[in-house]
Amino acid sequence: MQVLSYLIPISLILGGIGLIGFIYTVRSDQYDDPEGDAQRILSGQYDDKPKV
Numbered sequence: 582m583q584v585l586s587y588l589i590p591i592s593l594i595l596g597g598i599g600l601i602g603f604i605y606t607v608r609s610d611q612y613d614d615p616e617g618d619a620q621r622i623l624s625g626q627y628d629d630k631p632k633v
Contacts, residue, residue, distance in 0.1 A: 606612070
């Protein structure tokens with residue numbers, strides 16, 4: 582049971598780091614262009630068999 586006194590704070594710290602990282606990416610507009618990705622995947626510009 583003494584292990585829990587180490588694991589709980591470590592998991593809270595790691596969860597906080599993940600939350601801070603997520604908030605940073607949202608504020609820096611890294612998820613800003615969902616329509617561009619949707620259009621790019623349907624584009625015929627990139628095909629499976631490139632010309633050699």
